[in-house]
Amino acid sequence: MADNRVFIFDTTLRDGEQVPGCKLNTSEKIELALQLEHLGVDIIEAGFPISSPGDFESVSKIAGIIKNATVCGLSRAVQKDIEVAGEALKGAQRPRIHTGIGTSDYHIKGKFNSRREDILQRAIQCVKWARNFTDDVEFYAEDAGRTDNDYLAQVIEAVIAAGATTVNIPDTTGYCLPHQYGEKIAYLINNVKNIDKAVISCHCHNDLGLATANSISGVINGARQIECTINGLGERAGNTALEEVVMILKQHKGLGLYTNVNSKMLNPISRLVSETMRMPVQPNKAIVGANAFSHSSGIHQDGFLKDAITYEIINPEEVGAEQSKIVLTARSGRSALAYRLQKLGFQFNRNDIDVLYGMFLKIADAKKEVVEEDLMEMAKQYQLEA
Ligand code: KIV
Ligand code: ZN
Numbered sequence: 498m499a500d501n502r503v504f505i506f507d508t509t510l511r512d513g514e515q516v517p518g519c520k521l522n523t524s525e526k527i528e529l530a531l532q533l534e535h536l537g538v539d540i541i542e543a544g545f546p547i548s549s550p551g552d553f554e555s556v557s558k559i560a561g562i563i564k565n566a567t568v569c570g571l572s573r574a575v576q577k578d579i580e581v582a583g584e585a586l587k588g589a590q591r592p593r594i595h596t597g598i599g600t601s602d603y604h605i606k607g608k609f610n611s612r613r614e615d616i617l618q619r620a621i622q623c624v625k626w627a628r629n630f631t632d633d634v635e636f637y638a639e640d641a642g643r644t645d646n647d648y649l650a651q652v653i654e655a656v657i658a659a660g661a662t663t664v665n666i667p668d669t670t671g672y673c674l675p676h677q678y679g680e681k682i683a684y685l686i687n688n689v690k691n692i693d694k695a696v697i698s699c700h701c702h703n704d705l706g707l708a709t710a711n712s713i714s715g716v717i718n719g720a721r722q723i724e725c726t727i728n729g730l731g732e733r734a735g736n737t738a739l740e741e742v743v744m745i746l747k748q749h750k751g752l753g754l755y756t757n758v759n760s761k762m763l764n765p766i767s768r769l770v771s772e773t774m775r776m777p778v779q780p781n782k783a784i785v786g787a788n789a790f791s792h793s794s795g796i797h798q799d800g801f802l803k804d805a806i807t808y809e810i811i812n813p814e815e816v817g818a819e820q821s822k823i824v825l826t827a828r829s830g831r832s833a834l835a836y837r838l839q840k841l842g843f844q845f846n847r848n849d850i851d852v853l854y855g856m857f858l859k860i861a862d863a864k865k866e867v868v869e870e871d872l873m874e875m876a877k878q879y880q881l882e883a
Contacts, residue, residue: 500721501753501754501755502721502754502755502756502757503716503721503722503723503742503746503754503755503756504539504540504696504698504721504722504723504756505537505538505539505540505722505723505725505739505742505743505756505757505758506538506539506540506542506569506698506722506723506724506725507533507536507538507540507541507542507724507725507726507727507739508542508700508724508725508726508731508736509529509533509726509727509730509739509770510526510529510530510533510541510542510543510544510555510559511542511543511544511545511571512542512724512726512730512731512732512736513726513727513728513730513731513736513770513774514526514544514730514774515731515732516730516731516732516735516774516776518774518775518776519730519774519775519776521555521773521774522551522555523551523554523555523558525773526543526544526555526558526559527555527558527559527562528769528773529769529770529773530543530559530562530563530568531562531563532762532766532769533566533727533766534563534564534565534566535759535762536758536759536762536763536766537756537757537758537759537762538566538739538757538758539566539567539722539757540566540567540568540569540593540722541559541563541566541567541568541569542569542570542571542595542724543555543556543559543560543568543569543570544556544559544570544571544585545570545571545572546570546571546572546578546581546582546584546585546586547572547577547578547581547582553581553584553585556568556570556582556585556586557584557585557586557587557588560585560586560587560588560589560592561588561589563589563590564590565590566591567589567591567592567593567633568586568589568590568591568592568593569586569592569593569594569595569635570582570585570586570592570593570594570595571595571596572594572595572596572623572627573596573597573598573623574596574597574598574619574620574622574623575623576623576626578596579594579596579623579626579627579630580626580630582594582595582596582627582630583627583629583630583631586630586631591633592630592631592633593631593633593634593635593663594627594630594631594633594634594635595635595637595665596623596624596626596627596634596635596636596637597620597623597635597636597637597638597639597665598616598619598620598623598637598638598639599616599638599639599640599669600616600620600638600639600640600641600644600648600649600652601639601640601641601642601643601644601645602644602645603640603643604639604640613648616652617651617652617655620636620638620652620655620656620659621655621656621658621659623636624636624656624659624660624661625659625660627660628659628660632660632662633662633663634660634661634662634663635661635662635663635664635665635698636653636656636661636663636664636665637665637667637700638652638653638664638665638666638667639667639669640667640669640670641665641666641667641668641669641681642666642667642668642669642670642671642672642673642678642681642701643670643672646681646684646685646688649666649681649685650684650685650688650689653666653685653689653692653695654689654690654691654692657689657690657691657692657694657695658691661695662694662695662696663695663696663697663698663722664685664695664696664697664698665698665700665722665724666681666682666685666697666698666699666700666715666720667700667701667702667724668699668700668701668702668708668711669700669702670702670704671701671702671703671704671705671707671708671711671733671734672704672705673701673707673711674707674711675707675710675711675713675714676714678699678701678711678714678715679711679714679715679717679718680718682697682699682714682715682718682719682720683718683719685697686718686719696720696721696722697715697719697720697721697722698720698721698722698723698724699711699712699715699716699720699722699723699724699737700724700736700737701715701724701736701737702731702732702733702734702735702736703729703731703733703734703735703736703737704733704734706734708729708735708736708737708738709729709737709738709741709742709745711737712725712737712742713742713745713746716746716752716754717752723737723742724736724737725737725738725739725742726738726739727739727740727766727767727770728740728767728770728771728776728778728782728785729741729782730770730774730776738782738783738784739758739763740763740767740783740784740785740816741783741784742756743756743758743760743763744760744763744783744784744811744816747760747815748810748811760815760816760817761814761815761816761817762817763784763785763816763817763818764784764785764816764817764818764819765817767784767785768785784811784816784818785816785818789813789818790809790813790818790819790820790821790822791821791822791823791824792808792821792822792823792824792833793823793824793825793826793828793829794826794828794829794830795828795829795830795831795832795833796830798823798829798830798832798833798836799830799832799833801821801823802823802832802833802836805821809821823836823837824866825837825857825861825866825867825868825872826861826865826866826867827858827861827862829861829867831850831851831854834850834853834854834857835850837872838850838853838872838876841869841872841873841876843876845876849879849883852879853875853876853879856875856878856879857875860875
């Protein structure tokens, strides 16, 4: 395993599907799983097999179809859950069981009415049990973000000794600041015996809008797997957006980290997920939003038209997006107007553009956006009057 490869663990079909209104049927899950494999993700979390017969069916069908990626099923630290996950994954080329338990005192006391020692034993038992079904066992320490670091280190050391090959450190409630999450990962690396026997995974939620930043901080500090979803779908405010972490690592080559994801598929798969899950993508969403490559203010448009690099750090082609757009609003300038008129086949000189710009501003002040039809009409009127 290359040290600087970051594994992409896609959980669109599990954490993403937990979003109200995003429920998928088996054929929709299979279609998305095939596209995720094509995208180049390393692990597909296909579902939570014990949660419903439908999800069991989806996970086992996906397990039988996916050839290259690891197929993962979620379970709680409950023997029956693990057995059902093992059963659903039976046909997989590379099956992974993802099992775990809450480790913060909020969970230990509030959810389980238990004690740290007992939770530690359950963590060890669930990993040992899961190892009866596969050698690829990932343990999650739910709410690790709010778990005391000493206790977390104790749990992680024990589950690695019990056979966990990946250890997931979820910031389940999206609470951590990036430096705190990074320090947590560094703490585990420095304090857990045999930590190098397992891959450390980041699973960050977006309650404070920090999921992506926290995941990146995690890998900078030594984690080598990111759990994420297409379009950042996930419980509450969502999960880390796959397209964002992939492009951050690609843009910041100085970090020396990379993924196997084919970035040209990011926009097509974002649209597919949005349509299949009936969940629109916000226009200003990084990488895949409708405005991610649109320029509307005069200063930006002028710079962009002279040299795209002035206002674009990514070439839209690299992420499979449509060409950059010059949108005309009352904040747009003369160069943008001239450019758009030229695209419609009109050749005007500087003086013409000065007059046309006055006409344009009147329309733009009255409308949110000046569209092609407005430009055609305006240009024809100008030609008639000239
Ligand atoms: O957010 C979380 O902690 C989870 C776990 C089940 C991994 O989704
Ligand atoms: Zn989650």
